[in-house]
Amino acid sequence: MRNLDEFPALGFLQEMGIPTVDYGLAGSEDEVVEVAARIGFPVAIKVSAEKILHKTELGGVALDIGGPDEARAAYRRLLDAAATSGVAYGSGLRGVIVQEMVRGGTEFILGGFRDPGFGPVIMFGLGGIFTELFKxxxxxxxxxxxxxAGRMISETRAGTLITGFRGAPALDRGAICAVISRLSERMAASDEILEFDINPFVAFPSRVLALDALFKLN
Amino acid sequence: MPDMLAFFDSVGCAVVGASSNPSKAGCQILVNMQTAGYDRGLYPVNASSDEILGLKAYPSIDGIDGRVELVILATPAAATAEIVGQMRSRIDGQGDIRAIVCAAAGFAELQTADGIRYQKVLLDFCREKNIRLLGPNCVGVIDVKHKVDTTFIAGIAHVPGGISFVSQSGAVGAWLLMTWAASPAGGVGFNKFITVGNMADVDIIESISYAGSDPATRALGVYVEGSPESRRLVEAAAAVAKRKPVVILKVGRTEEGAKAASSHTGSLAGSDSLYDGAFRQNGILRAHTVDELSDALRAFDLLPLPAGDGIFILTQAGGPGIICVDELASTGLFKPSLVSMETKAALKSCLPAIASICHPEGHADITAAAGAEHHVEALEVVLRDRSVDAVIFITVATLFLDLAGMARGMVKLLARLKKEGIEKPVFPVILSGNWTRESRAILENAHQPTFESPERAVKALAAMRSYGLFRERSES
Structure with missing residues (x-):
């Protein structure tokens, strides 16, 4: 069994043809600036370590980084935060992920797991920080x-957000359905994927993006 | 392995542990077999009687001279080895036993070493001799068409119909049947009834497939507490739901899913949302109470599916009509029928002057001034309108309303419209209580189900509409 934290999980999604946020791994201040310049400021920077699944709680996320100096400072800050959790280069730290700073959009969660009785199941729901609250x-x-997949969406209250809640433009429903369907087929085709969360999975009027994901593979 | 037919079409049935003591299951089983009209040879087995309920009794199963294809066991579990011995010597001679219903309890459900051993002895014998076993610890089967009732449920009305019911609980099955026996017409028609008990051999999944594939089953009801093979269970029900409605009362929760998963997804799956999703995916309808289950099954068996979402509420009383409007709205499945000007004019001319017609749309309050003929005429006008896909018909009994006359008028009307090719589901709600039983019996005897309340009528209608939508999309 193998856990994929954010960095390898995003790579895994891209291999499946599922759109993700633009991102890159950086192992030094210079690399952070380099990757950020390629992606384009502003960026988000996150600690990347196999052991750290919940980055926000330990101060492992820096958002809205506008330029090179800020990026260097953020890198140092994140490494300090990781160190207080016992993670450093040589002891589990992979580096930092530099990501396009995604603004707006509506957050959903896509997930799947293998139920002992039902076998592979797939889920769509409200994403972001309220996932566990509203269920x-x-x-x-x-x-x-x-x-x-479209009927799954229609069953949830979150689905209402897709049709354009309170004057907001409608979101790319077709793209969400395609991603749900593709993931479900992958779950059913083999027992490679034991469990996964894509949260948040962000939808816009004309595109969708996986921002963060966790996979457990066989 | 032979299929489950042996439980239903047997020639010759031995009741082991038969008794003339009305407080024993072995007595009620005989009574039920007789009441069901089983006429292919019924043999009480009891070591200390010569005759039970007017039937010749036998000291042992291997001494019965006629053919015995079905054996019902109502003896203590501790007697299993001895009875298996008798059945073995019978099989070696006549070779006739095909099925055993073990009504007795005290087997593996106790999770005692003895109980588990008794069940194994019985099951091993069945496997060796290719005999199908239901139970142990089950209420058994009923098949109205084949005149079989192996249960010990008192007061069952064996009325033929299209509902089949498969239950993991004997008591819930009994509850449903006793409720039906107490209905205004004194019974609800049904086809097959199967309770599975410990599922040593026949399980709930096989029973679903078997009862569902019976051509005489028009609607299948299931009560299920849980199955380790939940996917297979859903697949079995889904195969039936492609052809006929399946309504499942699923109780209990699936916590295994939550335990097995550490993700957000797994934690969200902690309730029975997996069953919900799997049922919706496959057009399987979920009931949450026995009443809901019963109402939906009766509606599916006897009423045509609504062709669309246009509903007309024809009510003689304000309050119950509003309750109905609210309930319809909460389903999110319907819209009020927008009837034509001609229909509105026809309603106006046939109803008392104070009647409120189509304020709001899809709703007519014919008022307490309405007599029996007003009810029937208004129903005809509404059913003839093309925008109307189903009618909920509500009336509250008043002293001066001829309920029986109204019911007879409705029966005639519905028969006449059917001849013309107008077949739409009507959900009569005649409020309320014993006062209305005669009129409800008139309707139900004419195969027109009636409903206890507007809310229950709406739930049954919603189940029909959901199933109709599923069929539309799976056939397109």
Missing amino acids: DASFRLAPVDEEE
Whole structure:
């Protein structure tokens, strides 16, 4: 069994053809600036370590970094935060992930796991920090086609956000359905994926992006 | 392995542990077999009687001279080895036993070494001789068409119909049947009834497939507490739901999912949301109470599916009509019928002057001034309107309303419209209590179900509409 934290998980999603935020790994101040320049400021910078699954809680995330000096300072700050959790180069630290700073969009969660009785199941729900509070999610047995994925979305209150809640533009429903369907087919096709969360999975009027993900593979 | 037919079409049935003592299951089983009209040879087995309930009794199963294809066990579990011995010597001679219903308790459900051993002895014998076993610790089966009732549930009305019911709980099955026996017409038609008990051999999944594939089953009801093979269970029900409605009362929760997963996704799956999703995915309807289950099954068995989402509420009383409007709105499945000007004019001309017609749309309050004929005429006008896909018909009994006359009028009307090809589901709610039983019986005897309350009528209608939508999308 193998856990994929954010960095390898985003790579895994890209291999599956699922759109992710633009990102890169950096192992030094210079590299952070280099990657950020390629992606374009502002960026988000996050600690990347196999052991650290919940980065926000330990101060491992720096958002809205506007330029090179800020990026260098953020890098040093994140390394300090990691060190207080016992993670450093040589002891589990991979470096930092530099990501495009995504603004706006609506956060959903996509997930899947293997239930002892039902086998592979797939989930769509409200994402972000309120996921566990509202428990607004719907499940299906994998695989599902795009139409069934659409019905999953319609069953949740979060689904209302997609049609353009309170004058907001409608979000790219078709793209969300396609991603749900593709993940469900992958879950059903083999037992490679034991469990995953893509949270947040951000939707815009004309595109969708996985911002963060965790996978447990066989 | 032979299929479950042996439980239903047997020629010859031995009741081991038969008794003339009405407080024993072995007595009620005989009574039920007789009441069901089983006429293919019924043999009480009891070592200390010559005759039970007018039937010749036998000291041992291997001494019965007629053919015995079905054996019902109502003896203490401790007697299992001895009875298996008798059945073995019978099989070696006549070779006739095909199925055993073990109604007795005291087997593996106790989780004692003895209980587990008794069950194994019985099951091993069945496997060796290719005999199907139901139970132990089950209420058994009923098949109205084949005139079989191996249960010990008192007061069952064996009325033929299209509902089949498969239950993991004998008591819930009994509850449903006793409720039906107490309905205004004195019974609700059904086809097969199967309770599975300990599921040593026949399990809930096989029972779902079997009862569902029976051509005489028009609607399948299931009570299930849980199955380690939940996906197979859903697949079995889904295969049935492709052809006919399946309504499942699923109780209990699936905590295993939550325990097995450490992700957000796993923690969100902690309730029975997996069953919810799997049912919706496959057009399987979920009931949350026995009443909801019963109402939906009766509606599916006897009423045509609504062709669309246009609903007309025809009410003689304000309050119950408003309750109905609220309930319909909460389903999110319907809209009020927008009937034509002609329909509105026809309603106006056939109803008392104070009637409120289509304020709001899809709703007519014919008022307490309405007589029996007003009810029937208004129903006809509404059913003839093309925008109306289903009618909820509510009336509150008044002293001066001829309820029986109204019910007879409705029966005639519905028969006449059917001849013309107008078949739409009508959900009569005649409020309330014993006062209305006669009129409800008239309708139900004419295969028109009635409902206890507007809310229950709406739930049954919503189940029908959900299933109709599923069929539309799976056939398109």
